[in-house]
Amino acid sequence: MTKRFGPVTAADHIDLELGRGEVLALLGENGAGKTTLMNMLFGQYTADSGSVHVWDAEGREHVLPPGQPQAAIEARIGMVHQHFTLAENLSVIDNILLGTEPLLRPGRNRRAAREKLEALMAESGLVAPLDARIRELSVGERQRVEILKALYRDVRILVLDEPTAVLTPQEADGLFAAIRGMVGRGLSVIFISHKLREVLAFSDRIAVLRHGRKTGEMVTSEADADAIIRMMIGEAHDAPERTAGTPGETVLRLDTVTIRPGRDSRGLKEVQLDLRRGEIVGIAGVSGNGQSALAGVLSGLLVPDSGAIEVGGERLTALTPRLALSHGVGRIPEDRHHDGIVAAMSVAENLVIERLGSADVQRRGFLRRGAMAENAEALSAAYDVRGPGIHSRAALLSGGNIQKLILARVLETDPAVILANQPTRGLDFRASAEVSRRLIAARDRGAGVILISEDLDEILSLADRILVMHSGALVETESRDRASIGQLMAGHAA
Numbered sequence: 001m002t003k004r005f006g007p008v009t010a011a012d013h014i015d016l017e018l019g020r021g022e023v024l025a026l027l028g029e030n031g032a033g034k035t036t037l038m039n040m041l042f043g044q045y046t047a048d049s050g051s052v053h054v055w056d057a058e059g060r061e062h063v064l065p066p067g068q069p070q071a072a073i074e075a076r077i078g079m080v081h082q083h084f085t086l087a088e089n090l091s092v093i094d095n096i097l098l099g100t101e102p103l104l105r106p107g108r109n110r111r112a113a114r115e116k117l118e119a120l121m122a123e124s125g126l127v128a129p130l131d132a133r134i135r136e137l138s139v140g141e142r143q144r145v146e147i148l149k150a151l152y153r154d155v156r157i158l159v160l161d162e163p164t165a166v167l168t169p170q171e172a173d174g175l176f177a178a179i180r181g182m183v184g185r186g187l188s189v190i191f192i193s194h195k196l197r198e199v200l201a202f203s204d205r206i207a208v209l210r211h212g213r214k215t216g217e218m219v220t221s222e223a224d225a226d227a228i229i230r231m232m233i234g235e236a237h238d239a240p241e242r243t244a245g246t247p248g249e250t251v252l253r254l255d256t257v258t259i260r261p262g263r264d265s266r267g268l269k270e271v272q273l274d275l276r277r278g279e280i281v282g283i284a285g286v287s288g289n290g291q292s293a294l295a296g297v298l299s300g301l302l303v304p305d306s307g308a309i310e311v312g313g314e315r316l317t318a319l320t321p322r323l324a325l326s327h328g329v330g331r332i333p334e335d336r337h338h339d340g341i342v343a344a345m346s347v348a349e350n351l352v353i354e355r356l357g358s359a360d361v362q363r364r365g366f367l368r369r370g371a372m373a374e375n376a377e378a379l380s381a382a383y384d385v386r387g388p389g390i391h392s393r394a395a396l397l398s399g400g401n402i403q404k405l406i407l408a409r410v411l412e413t414d415p416a417v418i419l420a421n422q423p424t425r426g427l428d429f430r431a432s433a434e435v436s437r438r439l440i441a442a443r444d445r446g447a448g449v450i451l452i453s454e455d456l457d458e459i460l461s462l463a464d465r466i467l468v469m470h471s472g473a474l475v476e477t478e479s480r481d482r483a484s485i486g487q488l489m490a491g492h493a494a
Contacts, residue, residue, distance in 0.1 A: 001040050001050035003033075005396075008388060010036040012212040013050070018157065023179075023189045025199045025220070027232055028209035029428045030400025031386055034192050035082065037209070038159050041190075042079045043069040057156070073099070078155030080146045082162040082192075082399065083337060088135040092128050093117065096149045113152075120151050123181075125174035138288035147175070151182075161192045162425075176202050194428040196225045208232050233430060243440070245464045248277035250310075251448045252298075252329075252417050257307035259293050261472065268293050269472040270307070275417065275448040280439065282463025283452045283474070286489050290472035291452050292334065295421045298450065299331045300324040311417065325354055330415030332406055334422045334452070336399065340406045343395035347387065348376035350394045351409050379408040384434070400431045411438055418442055421452045436462055456482060 003011040011033045018024050028034050039045040041052055046067030054062050054075045064071050072079075086095050097113055114130060121127050126144040134142060143163070150158055158179070164172040176198070183189060193199050199206065200220060207217045208231045216231050252275040261267040268290050275281055285291055296302030297309070300319035309316045312327035324331065333339035341350045352361045352372055360371050376390035383404045387397045394402065403423070410418065420439060424432040439462065443449050453459050459466060460480055467476045468488040477488060 001037060001052075002048045003036050003040060003045055004048055006388065009212050011040065011047075014209070014212075014214050016207060016214070018188050018190060020188055021183055021186050022205065023183055023191055023203045025203035025206045026190055026192045026209065027194075027199065027206060027228060029232060030431055031398045032209040032232075033212040034209055035161055035398075036212075038079060038161060038190065038192065040066075041072070042077060042159065043067055043072045054157070073153065076154065076156040077159070078150035078153055078157070079159040080150050080161060080163055084142050084146055086134045086142060086145060089133065091131055091133055092137070092145050093130040095134060095145060096152050100153060117148065117152060120148055124148070124151065124178035126178075138292055141288050143287075156186070157188045157190070159190045159192075162194070163191075164193065164195065164198060172198065194432065196228060196429065199228070200225070229429070232428075242461050245279040245443050247279040247464070248446065250274050250276050251312075252450075253310040254297070255308045255310065257297060257304045257309065259297070259302060259472075260305050267472045268297070268304070271472075271474050273450075273467070273474060275450060277416070277446045277448050278443055279464045280443050280449040280451055280462050282459035282466045283450065283469055284456060284459045284466060284485055284489060285454070285469035287454050289469050291421070291454075291469055293472065294469070295334060295419060295452055298324070298329065298417075298419045299333070300329075328416035330410035330413060330418045330447075332403075332410055332418070332420045332423050334425075336402045336406060341394040341402055344393055346391050347380070347385065347394050347397070347405060348372045348390045350405060351376050351379055354409060355413065379412060383408040400427050403427060403435070404431070407435060407438055411442055414445065415442075415447060418447050418449045419452075420449060422454065423451070424453075424455065424458060432458075456485060459485075 001011055001014045002009070014033070014037055016037070026034050036045060040047045043064065043066070052064040054064060054077070056062060062075060064075060087098070093110070093113065096117065117130060124147070126147055128137070128141055128144045128148060134145070137145070147163060163175065179187070179189060191199070191203055200223065203220045205217060206220055206223055206228065208215050208228065210232060218227065218231070254271050254273040256270040256272060257268055258270050259267040271294065283291060283294065293302060297304055297319070300321040300323060303318040309319055311319070311329065314327070316323070319329070337343065342353065345353070349372070352375060355361055360375070361368060373390060379385065380390060385397070385401050385404045385408065387401055394405065397405065418439070423439070424435050427435065439449055439451070451459065451462055465476065466480070466485065467474045468485060470489060470491045475488060477485060479485060
């Protein structure tokens with residue numbers, strides 16, 4: 001399979017085979033071609049050359065017509081995308097049923113659909129409120145809906161693109177156990193992940209892509225993390241080691257901040273939080289327990305119902321995005337595509353969008369395009385932002401490169417407070433390690449960092465202090481034991 005985007009070859013003559021009842025892990029750095037290859041399999045991209053062959057339950061071979069997702073669906077191929085494909089104005093059950101019923105059917109058998117979905121949720125442990133609208137759900141809940149949507153169609157081949165990026169370790173274990181049961185009954189799975197521990201535990205075979213080409217395959221039982229890393233990048237690569245911070249004065253305080261439930265998921269319940277210079281405070285928790293509301297308050301997108309915020313020596317009832325920026329709050333949002341960039345604007349424009357009033361960006365109301373280009377070239381090189389070019393639309397960047405763009409924009413302004421909300425979600429291990437190094441360096445320069453993450457390993461490896469969020473409340477823990485923290489995440493005393 002080959003696919004080009006202008007001068008860029010995203011997939012270069014890639015061969016891939018998948019057996020019945022097999023889990024194939026597809027690995028590679030961000031931009032290696034994994035998602036492009038899967039989009040050709042699912043018919044969302046039309047290959048420049050190559051073909052997709054599928055064998056049905058009776059052993060008959062079918063060549064799928066290129067660029068036709070309906071043909072892939074009819075062949076019982078399901079794909080769970082890393083970035084959601086849900087209609088936000090519709091309910092969960094309506095999203096799942098979309099495209100599964102004849103257009104001219106006079107009525108809908110919602111009772112049978114609900115019964116099937118309830119059975120699927122009980123089997124997989126992936127629970128979603130069937131009657132809630134998608135826009136009311138957290139990111140983690142939306143990911144569960146995406147997985148349920150694929151399972152509802154009784155797929156024979158399931159493509160999972162970073163399926164656990166927004167799941168807790170317990171949820172991920174439950175998902176893998178459920179899928180393993182289906183694999184035992186003949187389901188075939190292609191599994192894209194950057195979490196090597198999951199790959200080694202869940203897959204049967206591993207295929208690795210690098211720069212759009214397949215560099216090799218290995219049987220998982222004969223693989224280890226070092227061998228996989230060498231195949232992915234050609235060399236060994238070490239993760240940054242956690243060092244203790246040196247906390248200074250308080251730079252941010254939340255004083256009994258409350259948001260009523262329903263305004264944003266479970267809201268916030270009299271949250272007390274102190275952040276000091278030179279420390280990383282990790283916020284752990286299961287998705288949907290108030291993390292989005294906390295991030296909304298800190299970034300100026302939500303106004304609390306009560307309580308106060310102290311930042312930059314000023315006590316406020318609420319932040320606005322402008323106030324947050326003026327008080328030195330740098331924001332790395334959870335949804336990098338929706339909240340982190342303006343997709344139609346160029347890379348160069350996105351890199352300066354939060355400081356349009358500065359003299360190096362504009363003069364007398366006119367943008368200094370040359371200076372913006374120089375800034376973009378320098379930051380792209382420093383943060384390894386790869387793509388078609390600084391004048392191309394930011395929408396053309398891969399998810400990992402969009403995250404690097406956001407990091408460059410935030411960290412180069414030397415903020416006093418950094419809100420890092422799921423900063424490594426969907427990133428490969430090298431990009432994740434680079435994000436970690438950047439956050440540690442910012443802490444060591446004197447910034448206070450709030451790290452919101454559903455990846456407990458990330459919290460444990462980076463945080464100087466750990467707080468757990470459950471049902472909108474925060475509780476601090478001295479423990480670094482996974483089981484104890486997991487108990488707090490579930491709402492039980494450790």
